Amino acid sequence: MRVFITGIAGFVGTTLARAFRRDFPQAQIHGLDNLKRRGSELNLSLLKKAGVEFYHGDIRCPEDLQAVDGNFDLFIEASAEPSVLAGAAGPGYVLQTNLVGTLNCLEFARKRCGLFAFLSTSRVYSLSPLRALSLEERVSRFELSSVQRFKGVTAGGISEGFPTDSPRSLYGGSKLASEIIVQEYANTFGLNVILNRCGVIAGPGQFGKVDQGVYTLWVAHHYFGLPLKYTGFKGEGKQVRDLLHPEDLYKLLRLQIASKKVTAEVFNVGGGPENSISLAELTALCEKAIGRSTELSSSADTHAMDIPYYVSDNSKVREFFGWEPQISVPGIVEAIFRWLKENEASLRPLFQFPPSAESK
Numbered sequence: 001m002r003v004f005i006t007g008i009a010g011f012v013g014t015t016l017a018r019a020f021r022r023d024f025p026q027a028q029i030h031g032l033d034n035l036k037r038r039g040s041e042l043n044l045s046l047l048k049k050a051g052v053e054f055y056h057g058d059i060r061c062p063e064d065l066q067a068v069d070g071n072f073d074l075f076i077e078a079s080a081e082p083s084v085l086a087g088a089a090g091p092g093y094v095l096q097t098n099l100v101g102t103l104n105c106l107e108f109a110r111k112r113c114g115l116f117a118f119l120s121t122s123r124v125y126s127l128s129p130l131r132a133l134s135l136e137e138r139v140s141r142f143e144l145s146s147v148q149r150f151k152g153v154t155a156g157g158i159s160e161g162f163p164t165d166s167p168r169s170l171y172g173g174s175k176l177a178s179e180i181i182v183q184e185y186a187n188t189f190g191l192n193v194i195l196n197r198c199g200v201i202a203g204p205g206q207f208g209k210v211d212q213g214v215y216t217l218w219v220a221h222h223y224f225g226l227p228l229k230y231t232g233f234k235g236e237g238k239q240v241r242d243l244l245h246p247e248d249l250y251k252l253l254r255l256q257i258a259s260k261k262v263t264a265e266v267f268n269v270g271g272g273p274e275n276s277i278s279l280a281e282l283t284a285l286c287e288k289a290i291g292r293s294t295e296l297s298s299s300a301d302t303h304a305m306d307i308p309y310y311v312s313d314n315s316k317v318r319e320f321f322g323w324e325p326q327i328s329v330p331g332i333v334e335a336i337f338r339w340l341k342e343n344e345a346s347l348r349p350l351f352q353f354p355p356s357a358e359s360k
């Protein structure tokens with residue numbers, strides 16, 4: 001098996017590459033990354049140790065992809081500018097990467113790859129209805145009320161039927177546009193595609209920032225004793241997300257690759273209701289695990305792109321592929337703590353000195 005992964009030095013890309021190598025020692029894993037994400041450079045030694053062929057390149061440049069040798073059974077597009085706040089200072093990078101870059105990857109894949117897997121995002125869903133969900137306020141979190149105004153939302157979470165109209169964000173919009181183009185490549189060229197709309201992915205190897213990867217950042221700040229702030233929705237940390245470990249995403253990809261049911265349909269993929277947690281609950285979990293608290297402030301101001309609640313309804317992907325996430329939130333938190341402990345010296349500066357505003 002030959003696998004090509006873009007964004008291979010990123011959080012998900014590195015995890016997938018190493019998992020394929022672990023389970024298929026004969027497989028040839030190649031990948032490309034421009035190392036834009038701070039911290040990705042730390043993964044290069046892990047990739048080298050795993051025997052991965054690394055290309056330092058940029059998906060915005062078709063010639064960087066053309067420089068790659070050979071054909072592949074599977075292409076995983078895991079590169080992106082993944083921040084929902086990206087593009088506020090200028091949309092060039094996020095659109096060139098998340099949209100034009102995906103197109104370059106598709107052109108490569110239709111000529112040289114058997115199957116194209118695209119990692120989309122729950123951020124394709126419309127912000128206004130997400131912000132207008134009917135919620136009940138509990139002691140430590142928001143919960144969905146039993147009656148909702150919008151289609152695609154039940155006690156099981158947000159399903160593929162939820163509105164995707166504007167407004168979203170440049171990130172969500174660029175990913176939704178890419179999803180559509182991926183589907184048209186399937187229709188027009190017969191390219192086999194997998195389209196997974198992922199909720200929050202968290203775990204070891206994520207170089208979390210306030211605007212992306214905040215759950216891993218939360219755990220890291222507890223570990224390093226760095227300050228944290230509950231922001232928005234009255235500043236009490238009651239906003240809820242479901243967390244998915246990338247190893248569970250890998251297991252799903254294995255099932256999808258092996259399945260005869262690969263179509264150009266979209267699947268919501270996340271931790272699901274059982275693996276949902278609020279920031280306040282995550283604080284309690286971290287404090288229990290580490291035996292101390294960290295400085296915690298609060299701001300009631302809610303950012304225009306922020307949402308109080310998102311939990312993936314995995315019903316469709318469960319029905320199609322018999323997949324369920326296996327790694328619980330405490331398991332994810334424990335794995336992050338372990339990673340921080342084992343790599344303390346190199347990771348401390350990353351979390352202590354966050355990237356400057358323009359690189360967010």
Ligand SMILES: NC(=O)c1ccc[n+]([C@@H]2O[C@H](COP(=O)([O-])OP(=O)(O)OC[C@H]3O[C@@H](n4cnc5c(N)ncnc54)[C@H](O)[C@@H]3O)[C@@H](O)[C@H]2O)c1
Pocket residue numbers: 006007008009010011012013032033034035036037040057058059060077078079080081082097101119120121122197198199200201202207213
């Ligand atoms: N992490 C999440 O919570 C989450 C949720 C939903 C979807 N996703 C999607 O999963 C994929 C992987 O995300 P991640 O969490 O690993 O992000 P990441 O930032 O850790 O990894 C992305 C990698 O892509 C690289 N990259 C950025 N621009 C590039 C370019 N123009 N050319 C080549 N490489 C480039 C970065 O350097 C980085 O190493 C992305 O497509 C993202 O949109 C992530």
